[in-house]
Structure formats: structure tokens, C-alpha cells
Amino acid sequence: MKPLHVAIGLLVLCAVALWQVTVIPESLMQMTVGPVLAASAVAIGLTVVSLLYGLSALRGRQIDESHEPDQSALPGSGARLLYLLAGGVVFGGAVTVAGFVLPATVCGMLVARAFDAPVGLRSLAVCGGIAVAFWVLFALILGVGLGPALPWGI
Amino acid sequence: MQSLDALLGGFANALQPVTLMWGFVGCFVGTLVGVLPGIGPALTIALLLPLTYHVPATSMFVMFAGIYYGAAYGGSTTSILLKTPGESASVVTSLEGNKMARAGRAGPALATAAIGSFVAGTIGTLALTFVAPWVVEAALAFGPAEYFSLMILSLVAVSAVLGDSILRGLVALFVGLLLGLVGIDLQTGQPRFTFGRAELLDGIEVTVAAVGIFAVGEAMYLAWQGRESKSGEVMKVSGSLWLSASDWARSWKAWLRGAFYGFPIGAMPAGGAELPTLLSYYTEKKLSKHPEEFGKGAIEGVAGPEAANNAAAAGVLMPLLTLGIPTSATAAIMLSAFEGYGIQTGPQLFSQQGSLVWTLIASLYIGNVILLVLNLPLVGLWVKLLKIPPPWLYAGIIVISTAGVYGAGNSVFNVGLLFAFGLLGYVMRRFGFPAAPLIVGLILAPMAEQSMRQALTISQGDWTTFVTRPLSASLLAIAVLLVVAPPLWRHVRRAR
Numbered sequence: 001m002k003p004l005h006v007a008i009g010l011l012v013l014c015a016v017a018l019w020q021v022t023v024i025p026e027s028l029m030q031m032t033v034g035p036v037l038a039a040s041a042v043a044i045g046l047t048v049v050s051l052l053y054g055l056s057a058l059r060g061r062q063i064d065e066s067h068e069p070d071q072s073a074l075p076g077s078g079a080r081l082l083y084l085l086a087g088g089v090v091f092g093g094a095v096t097v098a099g100f101v102l103p104a105t106v107c108g109m110l111v112a113r114a115f116d117a118p119v120g121l122r123s124l125a126v127c128g129g130i131a132v133a134f135w136v137l138f139a140l141i142l143g144v145g146l147g148p149a150l151p152w153g154i
Numbered sequence: 155m156q157s158l159d160a161l162l163g164g165f166a167n168a169l170q171p172v173t174l175m176w177g178f179v180g181c182f183v184g185t186l187v188g189v190l191p192g193i194g195p196a197l198t199i200a201l202l203l204p205l206t207y208h209v210p211a212t213s214m215f216v217m218f219a220g221i222y223y224g225a226a227y228g229g230s231t232t233s234i235l236l237k238t239p240g241e242s243a244s245v246v247t248s249l250e251g252n253k254m255a256r257a258g259r260a261g262p263a264l265a266t267a268a269i270g271s272f273v274a275g276t277i278g279t280l281a282l283t284f285v286a287p288w289v290v291e292a293a294l295a296f297g298p299a300e301y302f303s304l305m306i307l308s309l310v311a312v313s314a315v316l317g318d319s320i321l322r323g324l325v326a327l328f329v330g331l332l333l334g335l336v337g338i339d340l341q342t343g344q345p346r347f348t349f350g351r352a353e354l355l356d357g358i359e360v361t362v363a364a365v366g367i368f369a370v371g372e373a374m375y376l377a378w379q380g381r382e383s384k385s386g387e388v389m390k391v392s393g394s395l396w397l398s399a400s401d402w403a404r405s406w407k408a409w410l411r412g413a414f415y416g417f418p419i420g421a422m423p424a425g426g427a428e429l430p431t432l433l434s435y436y437t438e439k440k441l442s443k444h445p446e447e448f449g450k451g452a453i454e455g456v457a458g459p460e461a462a463n464n465a466a467a468a469g470v471l472m473p474l475l476t477l478g479i480p481t482s483a484t485a486a487i488m489l490s491a492f493e494g495y496g497i498q499t500g501p502q503l504f505s506q507q508g509s510l511v512w513t514l515i516a517s518l519y520i521g522n523v524i525l526l527v528l529n530l531p532l533v534g535l536w537v538k539l540l541k542i543p544p545p546w547l548y549a550g551i552i553v554i555s556t557a558g559v560y561g562a563g564n565s566v567f568n569v570g571l572l573f574a575f576g577l578l579g580y581v582m583r584r585f586g587f588p589a590a591p592l593i594v595g596l597i598l599a600p601m602a603e604q605s606m607r608q609a610l611t612i613s614q615g616d617w618t619t620f621v622t623r624p625l626s627a628s629l630l631a632i633a634v635l636l637v638v639a640p641p642l643w644r645h646v647r648r649a650r
Contacts, residue, residue: 006585010325017332020347027342032610035339038603039346042335046328053325062322063586066379074380081378081580084552088370088573091556092566104557108549114377117545130550134557144204144561 003062007054014050017043083114099150100139104131157287164512168520173216176209177517180217181524184224188244189232189536193551195225196484196593197368199491200361201558206494212510214495216517218488219471223275223518226427226467227525230267230460231536234260244463246431250448250455257451261395266405266453267460268529269397273406274413274461275522278468281417282475283515286504289476293501296477298608299619303629305602308479310633311422313591320640326587330595333358340600341607353567360490360597362559364483366572367589369555371579373548378580395530405457408438412461419462420469426482426590427466434458468518475503475511478601483593490597 021040056062066072087110094103108127113119132149139146167173187198199218206214229244234251247267254263296304309331313323336347337357348354397405415430415437438454439445448455473479478499480486492499497507504511529536559572582589613619621627 001581001584003585006581009581013329013332017347020349024346025344027339027344029342031341031607032615033607035342035344035346038599038606039335042328042331042599046325046332049321049324049328053321056321065584065586070381071379073378077378077380080380081374084370084374084377085573085577087552088556088569088576091560092569092573095560095569096566100557104553107556108553111373111377111552112545112549114373115545115548116380117543117549123545123549126546127549127553130546130553131557134554138204138557138561142205143208145564146557146561147564 001064003057003064004054006062007050007057010046010050010053014043014047017046080114080116083110087111087114095147097151099148099152100135100146101128101131101149102151104134157283160508160512161283161516163509164514164516165519167212167509167513168216168516173213173513173517174520176213176217177220177521178524180220181224181521181528182220183217184221184226185228185231185525185528185532185536186224186539187221188225188228188230189539190542190547191232191236194368194484195222196364196482196487197555198225199484199487200364200368201554203361203487203491203494204558204562206491211495211497212513214491215488215510215514218491219514219517220521220524222471222484222488223464223467223521224525224528226275226464227268227271227529228536229463230271230456231264231529231533232540234263234267234456235537236540244431244460245428246435246459247456247463249435250452253449253451254453254456259451259453262397262401262453263451263456264533265395265397265530266401266457268526270405270409270412270457270461271464271529272522272526273409274416274463274465275468275525276519277410277413278417278420278465279515279518279522281465282468282472282518285421286472286476286515289472290501290504293477296501296625297623298605298612299623299626300629302602302605302609303620303626303633304477304479305598305605307629307633307636308473308481309591309595309598309602310636312481312594313588314636314640319586320637322585322587323591324637326582326589327591327595330592331599333363333592334596334599335603340604351567353565357600358571358596359559359562359568360487360593361562362568362571363575363596364487364593365555365559366575367579367582367592368483369551370573370576371583371589373552374576374580375583376544376548378584395533401453404442404444404453408434408454408458409461411437411441412458412463413465416462416465416467417469420466421472422469422481426470427463430462430466431459434462471518474499475514476501478503480594480597483590486590486593486597 021036021043024036024039027034087107091103091107105128108130109119109123112123112127117123135146135149138144184195187193187195198221230247233244233248234255251263309327313327314320336354338345338355345355412434415434419430420427435455435458438458439448442452442454444452470482470485473481474485474488480489489499556569556572559568609619620630
């Protein structure tokens with residue numbers, strides 16, 4: 001990934017934003033400023049600065065911190081990133097059916113794996129402990145709605 | 155005199171056992187997040203927002219203030235003992251502090267940081283107490299046009315001053331503004347940028363964006379790098395945890411100078427804490443009788459920046475409490491908390507929620523004392539925290555972040571959005587885009603639009619209202635200068 005790819009991503013976002021501005025429904029209310037003005041101003045502003053960023057990236061003037069000394073990624077960077085994302089997917093996919101503690105534990109274990117901790121009993125114990133402690137403090141004591149701790153509803 | 159009476163009333167509330175307990179919890183949690191790398195006050199306060207439904211406003215804001223001040227205190231411990239600042243404003247402290255620790259003077263370094271933080275935090279809070287009512291009085295003369303211009307100035311200042319590129323700051327700002335406009339337009343009821351998704355009609359939660367960018371994004375970046383798998387070398391707390399007569403003599407002027415840099419700069423839009431800490435460091439280096447010690451462990455180089463950092467924390471609260479304008483990511487999250495309680499910020503806050511505001515300010519004084527007591531005696535505990543292996547630290551941060559966002563609305567959609575913001579945060583971190591403009595833009599976009607509409611309604615659609623009202627025109631002129639002047643100045647210098 002390079003700054004130029006970021007610029008392309010930004011321009012795609014701008015295109016989507018400009019398209020979304022065109023589909024904002026007309027307001028039937030009589031008013032000085034409708035719902036479109038600010039939205040279009042921001043979309044146009046973003047397009048302008050994104051184009052400037054793209055031009056600057058083309059000229060090689062934009063930075064990628066991974067090129068700085070001691071900042072480059074070690075081998076296996078893609079896999080580590082995927083482990084971390086998988087943690088989020090597991091939590092989001094399972095929390096409504098499996099309660100809070102199990103998905104949060106697996107999420108924690110996958111995140112720890114992303115930081116090179118082996119998947120094992122130790123990881124299970126630490127992440128399970130974090131999940132249980134968080135659920136007890138927030139759901140049980142402070143009343144935040146995290147759902148049941150376990151699928152069978154504790 | 156009126157301020158003093160109100161402050162005494164605030165003390166009476168803040169010293170109630172329950173409020174005091176929340177203040178203590180806030181100071182403890184704040185110090186903890188200041189010590190731990192990868193988790194800061196903005197993220198912590200964002201994660202605690204779901205509690206707004208369960209805890210009274212006064213207790214909650216007293217705790218938030220404790221977290222905010224505590225993080226400024228705690229950041230110094232990591233900087234000195236690990237040379238990995240827990241937050242960006244402590245970077246300068248690590249330059250001299252870690253050198254002192256390596257030379258067997260970690261104790262005096264921690265002591266001057268803690269006492270300096272107390273002195274400057276108290277000076278900053280005193281300034282907030284007596285200057286804020288003046289600002290409120292002046293702000294009562296603001297109309298919607300002035301508010302709109304002030305918000306534009308804040309947005310531009312946050313983008314142009316923070317980070318090392320105005321262009322990247324502006325890109326982050328516009329992305330934030332775009333995200334801030336997602337959802338139903340409050341005035342006409344028309345959906346904008348929602349792609350027909352019902353989940354987006356209420357807009358994007360600031361919590362989701364902030365936690366995604368600060369916690370998940372940072373963790374993704376560090377995991378991608380793969381260099382965080384082992385804990386860094388934590389220095390032993392060597393030397394007495396008290397200052398010698400010579401250390402006192404070299405520290406006290408630096409504390410005062412740091413405080414006088416910190417508060418006013420912190421109170422400016424985008425002033426933040428980084429600039430005053432840097433200014434303080436270079437001032438101390440210039441004024442020191444021992445300039446040869448700088449770079450090798452000069453105590454003034456710890457005392458001044460730490461004082462500036464804490465005074466700036468008080469300064470940042472001023473525009474937030476008096477004008478309702480956040481000038482940092484943490485202040486933006488606190489503004490979101492005010493909204494969560496249905497409290498209107500701005501000059502009316504002092505008249506309509508006077509008890510809350512003065513309790514909050516009183517709790518800052520009390521918090522400073524709690525933090526002084528917490529910091530030095532508990533330094534052993536903070537050192538132990540620094541030894542938590544990164545895999546467990548980040549597993550904890552991500553689980554707590556994900557659960558915090560899920561707990562706010564039981565929304566799996568928001569969990570997905572959290573990780574999408576995480577990816578955005580990773581890209582921003584890697585390619586040098588500052589996060590604060592995005593967060594401040596996200597929260598100010600609907601407010602700025604509202605002010606603009608009100609101003610235009612009053613002026614019957616006359617756009618010149620923004621430039622014909624002297625105060626509004628001045629604020630806009632400063633905003634334009636902030637964007638145009640630095641590149642122009644560079645161009646002139648190159649031409650010479």
C-alpha cells in the first residue's frame with residue numbers, strides 16, 4: 001500500500017459522497033438553507049483536498065511511516081492484521097447467540113495471536129478472565145446492557 | 155467574588171462522599187490509562203459513555219475530569235521509566251526523564267513530574283476559575299454568525315496546527331465533516347449519506363469513531379508492524395522519591411514557566427498540550443544554568459514540560475465549558491457526553507447548569523491533590539502495569555473497546571463499524587493523517603451547519619452576514635490566515 005493507493009481510496013469516497021448528495025430528497029419545507037448545501041460543500045471540499053493529496057502523492061511528497069527506520073512491518077504482517085480483524089468478526093457474529101463471555105474470550109485470544117501470543121490454555125485463561133471481569137463490572141454491577149454472560153442466559 | 159461563592163458551592167458538592175468516590179475512581183483510572191501505552195483519556199472516556207444512562211451527570215463529569223487530569227499525570231511515569239510515552243504530550247518528558255532514570259535518578263524525575271503536575275494543574279484550574287466567567291460574559295454577545303465562524307476557526311486550527319501537514323489535516327477534517335453529516339437532517343428530516351440503512355439514520359456515534367480510530371486502529375498498526383510482541387525495558391525506580399534542595403531550586407521556576415505556557419496555549423483552538431511542552435522544554439534549555447546536562451538528564455527538562463502538560467489540560471476545558479467548542483479529541487468526547495445527558499454546552503452552561511460546572515471545577519482542585527497522593531506512593535503499582543505483556547494488554551484493550559461499543563446500543567452494526575474505523579485509523583496512522591481533526595469535525599459538523607442556518611435565517615438569506623459582523627469576520631480572517639500563511643511563508647523563505 002502506498003500514498004497513491006490512499007489517494008485513490010479517497011477519490012472513490014468522494015465519488016460516493018457526491019453521488020449520495022444527488023440522492024438527498026428535496027425538502028418540502030420553505031427555508032433559507034436546505035439539507036443539500038452543507039453536504040455538497042463538504043463533498044466538494046473533500047474532493048478538492050483529496051485531489052491535492054493525490055497530486056502530492058504522485059510527486060512522491062506524501063509519507064508512509066513504514067519506510068521510517070524501525071517502523072517497517074516484520075514478516076507475517078498480513079496474517080497478524082487478519083487475526084485482529086477476525087477477532088472483531090467473531091465477536092460481532094456470535095455475541096447475539098452465544099452470550100458475551102465466549103465471543104469476547106475468542107476475540108481476545110485472536111487479538112493476542114495478532115501480537116504473537118500462542119493460542120493455548122494460558123491465552124484462554126487470560127482472555128476469559130478479562131471477558132468475565134468486564135461483564136461482571138459493567139453488566140452486573142453498573143447495569144450496562146451487554147446481554148447474558150453465557151448462551152444459556154446467566 | 156461571585157466566582158468564589160459559586161466555587162465554594164462546587165466544593166460542597168464535590169466533597170460529598172459519593173462524588174468524591176467517583177473523582178477518586180476517575181483519577182485512578184486516568185493515571186492507569188496515562189501509564190499504559192495505546193490507551194488514552196479520549197478512548198477511556200468514550201468507552202465509559204454507555205454509563206451516562208446509569209450514573210448522575212455530576213458524578214460522571216467529576217470522574218471524566220479525574221480521568222483527564224490523571225492521564226496527564228500518568229503519562230510521565232511511562233515516559234520516564236520506559237521511554238514510551240503513554241500519550242503524545244509526554245513525548246518531551248521522555249527526552250530528559252528517561253536519561254535521568256538511566257543515570258539512577260528515576261525517583262527525583264518522577265517526583266518533579268508529579269509535584270510539577272500538581273503545581274501547574276492547580277495554577278491552570280485557578281485560571282479556569284477566574285477567567286472562565288469573563289469568557290462566558292463575552293460569549294453571551296455571540297450570535298449564530300459568530301458561533302459559525304468560531305467553529306470554522308476551531309476546525310481549521312485543529313487541522314492546520316496539529317500534525318505536520320496542513321493538507322493531511324484538511325483531508326482528515328473533511329472526512330470527519332462528511333461523517334458528521336451522516337443521518338437525518340435535524341431541520342428537514344431528510345436522510346443524508348445513509349445508503350438506505352436504518353442504522354445510519356441517527357448518525358455515526360462519536361464513541362464508535364473515536365474508539366475505532368484510537369484503540370482498534372492503533373492496535374492494528376502495532377500488530378501489522380509486529381514489533382510490540384515483547385515489553386520494553388522498564389527502568390527501576392532508583393533514587394529517593396523526593397527532591398533534594400538543589401532539585402527543588404532547579405524545578406520550581408520551571409514549573410511556573412511551564413504553567414504559564416500551558417494554560418493559555420491549551421485554551422486556544424488546537425493549542426493542545428504538545429506545543430506548550432515543546433516550548434517549555436526549549437525555554438528551560440535556554441535559561442538553564444546547566445545547559446550541558448540537556449540530553450543527558452536535566453531535571454528542568456522534566457519539570458517544565460510536565461507542568462505545561464497539566465496546565466494545558468485545564469486550558470482545554472475552558473473553550474469546552476464556556477463556548478461549547480472542543481479543541482481536542484478528548485474535549486470532543488466530553489462534549490458528546492454532555493449531549494448524552496441532554497445538557498446544552500456554551501455560555502448558558504454556567505447559568506443553567508451552574509452547580510454541575512462549579513462542582514466539576516472544584517473536583518479539579520481535589521483531583522490534583524488525589525493525583526499527587528496517588529502518583530508517588532503507588533509508583534510500584536504503575537511500574538508493574540508497564541510489565542504487562544503486549545498481547546494481553548492489547549487483547550484487553552480490544553475486548554473492552556468492542557464490548558463498550560456493543561454495550562452502548564446492543565448494535566452488532568456498530569461493532570462492524572468499529573472495526574471499519576479501526577482500518578481507517580490504521581491507514582491514518584501509517585500515512586500520517588492526524589486523528590483529532592476527524593473526531594472534532596465529526597462532532598462539530600452538525601453544530602456548525604445549525605449555526606449557519608440560524609445566522610442565515612436571521613439575516614434573511616444574506617451571506618455577507620458572516621463578513622459584515624466584525625467579530626465573525628475577524629474569526630474567519632484568522633481561519634484563512636492559518637491555512638494560507640504557513641505555505642506563503644515557506645514560499646517567501648524559499649524565494650529569498
